[in-house]
Amino acid sequence: MGGISGSYAEGADAIVVSGGYRDDEDHGDWILYTGQGGNVGRRQVADQELTRGNLALALSEERGLPVRVIRGAGGDPKLSPTTGYRYDGLYVVVRHWQEASVDGPLIWRFVLEREGAPGSSIAAVADPSDASAQRRESTQQRIVRNSAVTQWVKDLYGGRCQFCGIVLETAAGAYSEGAHVRALGSPNDGPDTVDNVLCLCPNDHVLFDKGALYVADGKIVRSHDGFVLGELTVRAGHTVREEHFAYHREHFAGVRRGA
Known part of the structure; x- marks a missing residue:
């Protein structure tokens, strides 16, 4: 069978x-x-x-x-x-x-x-x-998330996507999403902390979660075929730990360690 x-x-x-x-x-x-x-x-x-x-x-x-x-x-x-x-x-x-x-x-x-x-x-x-x-x-099945964590990151960037730089303006203000780099829940067990969260637009959030986009060493945003899209925007007071980016590259984007 x-x-x-x-x-x-x-x-x-x-x-x-x-x-x-x-x-x-x-x-x-x-x-x-x-x-x-x-x-x-x-x-x-x-x-x-x-x-x-x-x-x-x-x-x-x-x-x-x-x-x-x-x-x-x-x-x-x-x-x-x-x-x-x-x-x-x-x-x-x-x-x-x-x-x-x-x-x-x-x-x-x-x-x-x-x-x-x-x-x-x-x-x-x-x-x-x-x-x-x-x-x-x-x-x-739902994972309980701390909304204050993602909101802090989104507020820091004013809703501007850290990948593409777009700001989606709505009647209620800028819309963005908090994306966990290392996914929450078993078996990935990523932390719900600001050093594991990015501020992304909805499109880039989906692509990142599915491994179609990833962040390479040096904070370069790449597509799944290795094409360079630009540099990750980072503001003072917010640093995502490299170990979370490395985990995402290997487990979600299929990029071998050191590649």
């Missing part, structure tokens, strides 16, 4: 967790899942690409599409069937990034959380397939 079922056009509809990749972690209500490709005999021998099933899982995250999880007998004995395969419910992909595997080559990693798991919050949303707009329950 293949590891990821689905397509890059419609997203992933199911994954199999059965011990095929040494980097996998199964915690029951949440899974740290390794993408497909470059694996021979449970050893990673080549870099994975964001194509095929990996791209399908990324699309499922982007669109908020649930993914069926099927556990096989080769997985964690405490969570897996003794023989064959078992359907274990719906999960949602909450984030993904690229990093080095235990064997060295780069892999794509996906965090999936079970719908309805303890500690999640329930929000009612309209079902777009229902013309009467009846409401259904949607389960999401």
Whole structure:
């Protein structure tokens, strides 16, 4: 049975967790899942690409599409069937990034959380397939953030994007977003502190979170293909720690350390 079922056009509809990749972690209500490709005999021998099933899982995250999880007998004995395969419910992909595997080559990693798991919050949303707009329950896990931290950074820059320099003026004033360089929450565990936050416009925030933009040594802003976009704007009293930029480059932009 293949590891990821689905397509890059419609997203992933199911994954199999059965011990095929040494980097996998199964915690029951949440899974740290390794993408497909470059694996021979449970050893990673080549870099994975964001194509095929990996791209399908990324699309499922982007669109908020649930993914069926099927556990096989080769997985964690405490969570897996003794023989064959078992359907274990719906999960949602909450984030993904690229990093080095235990064997060295780069892999794509996906965090999936079970719908309805303890500690999640329930929000009612309209079902777009229902013309009467009846409401259904949607389960999401949320991280509690300190809004004062991001607001301090945004105020310091007056809402001006540190990447492109744009200021989005609205009737309520300048609009910008606080972007955490090293993502909050497990397994990234970035701190919710001003030395881990940038003031970005919405476009650059999304591109940065997805690894399409990153900050190179020397505070140079680059695109995912290495093109130099300019220099990061930094104001007195605000310094982002280089270790957070290095983590983002390696885990989200797929740039090897020292490259």
